[in-house]
Amino acid sequence: MRIGVVGYEHEANARARELRRSDATEHHRLPGGLTHSWIAGPLVERLSRRAEIVELPVFAFPAGGPVNDDDFETIRDEIAAATAAAGPLDALVILGHGAGTTSTGRDADGECFAALRHVAGPSTPLVAVLDLHANISSAMVSNCDALIGYRTNPHVDIHDRLVEAAETALLLAGGTRTHRTWCRLPLMLSQLAQLTTDDEPLGRAIDFAQSLVGPDILNVSVFGGFSLADSPDCGVTVVVTADEHCTTASEVVRDIAAFTWSLRREFRTSTTSVADAVELAAATSPPDAPALLLADVADNPGGGAPANTTYLLSALHERGVRGVQLGLHCDPLLVDRAFELGRGARFDAIFNNGSQDRYADPYAAPARVLALTDEPLQPTRGVYAGASLPTGRCCALELDGLAVAVSSHPVQCADQDTLAHVGLDPTQARVVVVKSRGHFRAGFAELFGNDQIIEVGAPGVSSPDLDSTTWHRLRRPIFPLDPDIDGLDADDVIEIHTTTTGRPTR
Numbered sequence: 011m012r013i014g015v016v017g018y019e020h021e022a023n024a025r026a027r028e029l030r031r032s033d034a035t036e037h038h039r040l041p042g043g044l045t046h047s048w049i050a051g052p053l054v055e056r057l058s059r060r061a062e063i064v065e066l067p068v069f070a071f072p073a074g075g076p077v078n079d080d081d082f083e084t085i086r087d088e089i090a091a092a093t094a095a096a097g098p099l100d101a102l103v104i105l106g107h108g109a110g111t112t113s114t115g116r117d118a119d120g121e122c123f124a125a126l127r128h129v130a131g132p133s134t135p136l137v138a139v140l141d142l143h144a145n146i147s148s149a150m151v152s153n154c155d156a157l158i159g160y161r162t163n164p165h166v167d168i169h170d171r172l173v174e175a176a177e178t179a180l181l182l183a184g185g186t187r188t189h190r191t192w193c194r195l196p197l198m199l200s201q202l203a204q205l206t207t208d209d210e211p212l213g214r215a216i217d218f219a220q221s222l223v224g225p226d227i228l229n230v231s232v233f234g235g236f237s238l239a240d241s242p243d244c245g246v247t248v249v250v251t252a253d254e255h256c257t258t259a260s261e262v263v264r265d266i267a268a269f270t271w272s273l274r275r276e277f278r279t280s281t282t283s284v285a286d287a288v289e290l291a292a293a294t295s296p297p298d299a300p301a302l303l304l305a306d307v308a309d310n311p312g313g314g315a316p317a318n319t320t321y322l323l324s325a326l327h328e329r330g331v332r333g334v335q336l337g338l339h340c341d342p343l344l345v346d347r348a349f350e351l352g353r354g355a356r357f358d359a360i361f362n363n364g365s366q367d368r369y370a371d372p373y374a375a376p377a378r379v380l381a382l383t384d385e386p387l388q389p390t391r392g393v394y395a396g397a398s399l400p401t402g403r404c405c406a407l408e409l410d411g412l413a414v415a416v417s418s419h420p421v422q423c424a425d426q427d428t429l430a431h432v433g434l435d436p437t438q439a440r441v442v443v444v445k446s447r448g449h450f451r452a453g454f455a456e457l458f459g460n461d462q463i464i465e466v467g468a469p470g471v472s473s474p475d476l477d478s479t480t481w482h483r484l485r486r487p488i489f490p491l492d493p494d495i496d497g498l499d500a501d502d503v504i505e506i507h508t509t510t511t512g513r514p515t516r
């Protein structure tokens with residue numbers, strides 16, 4: 011049996027800068043190829059027990075703006091050409107994220123899936139693994155035989171879903187045929203409302219969905235979507251992949267969609283103001299353990315932000331809050347300066363020196379260089395455990411009892427290891443500030459319970475505030491932007507689609 015593994019992973023934030031091909035990591039070109047890639051390794055390992063693996067191109071972009079149109083077409087065509095050149099395959103697994111767009115707003119994932127279907131032919135099963143934050147398009151569903159979405163946020167089930175994709179590919183390669191039944195609700199979630207922990211509504215919807223998996227149903231996925239992509243495919247989407255003989259898939263989709271719609275007013279939209287968050291931080295007293303975590307959710311590089319705003323940094327510094335550790339602030343010029351001066355040096359640090367970026371105001375303060383590092387960041391816990399993250403050179407600076415971890419490239423501070431990487435010890439902090447939206451909840455779980463976490467509403471490219479932007483490409487009406495539709499019943503908003511295209515039926 012020959013099974014191909016191919017990939018196009020991107021989560022596009024319409025407010026972030028356009029990405030070029032050079033921004034992507036080409037996992038198939040890494041030393042050791044896909045076997046050693048953290049985004050493909052578990053899939054390849056499981057498949058290789060029963061099949062010959064054909065390693066095809068896997069492009070993974072960091073979260074950022076839409077991909078340049080010409081670069082996207084080159085990549086799409088390269089992926090398709092390599093797949094065509096691989097010869098006959100018994101199945102093809104697509105590693106996706108599912109929230110990709112291009113600079114003119116095209117459905118990047120749908121186009122890639124269609125191109126792969128075209129070269130693989132109608133009878134080769136295509137299995138896609140997607141992020142919980144995927145914006146599901148008709149082209150994506152109709153060109154795959156199975157769609158498998160993460161069920162957790164923080165995404166701690168990536169390994170399990172990769173293994174599930176391997177098992178599904180083997181099953182379909184053995185002759186099982188599917189249909190996909192799906193529904194997109196006119197319901198857009200703020201990035202804050204996407205957690206699946208602690209009885210959050212999306213977690214309840216996903217748990218309910220999993221309770222309906224039956225013998226003929228291969229997979230049920232509930233996608234929260236990525237609203238910041240500002241795409242017509244934004245919105246909570248339920249997808250059921252079922253055996254071709256299954257007759258209950260529509261009912262299952264309807265039940266899950268109706269349940270999710272009934273939760274619409276429970277999805278969170280609000281944050282704590284910078285001023286209130288700083289007062290809470292100031293009110294902490296030196297404890298035995300860290301007291302408070304402030305999440306700078308709007309400057310989360312995991313959502314495409316540059317990780318360089320100084321709203322929280324300046325407010326905490328000016329308020330004189332001590333015992334703070336903040337990271338990762340991205341400022342390559344400042345890192346270079348710290349390396350020039352050396353460890354222990356005192357100087358007038360200027361964050362965002364000369365910046366013209368919206369939201370990235372310069373901020374100057376006397377500082378001391380605490381630590382320097384040129385090592386790769388390899389977290390051992392949380393969502394990125396096992397990954398090697400491209401921070402570039404990093405330093406830690408001390409500003410009057412406030413330690414700032416500074417990187418040369420934007421990387422989400424999703425775990426304690428990221429602060430330790432630059433010589434800080436978060437177990438000794440009173441207050442930790444992370445540029446992260448939610449993944450930190452897995453990587454800081456040992457230090458902070460839910461009641462110690464504050465999501466701060468500073469301005470930024472990844473702001474979860476749905477009113478902070480002008481939307482151009484959304485399908486309207488959509489809740490909560492268009493509150494008029496709040497009164498509609500589930501039957502009025504649920505539209506079910508079923509597709510059996512792709513592989514010919516027997």
Ligand SMILES: [Zn+2]
Pocket residue numbers: 141142143165
């Ligand atoms: Zn995600």
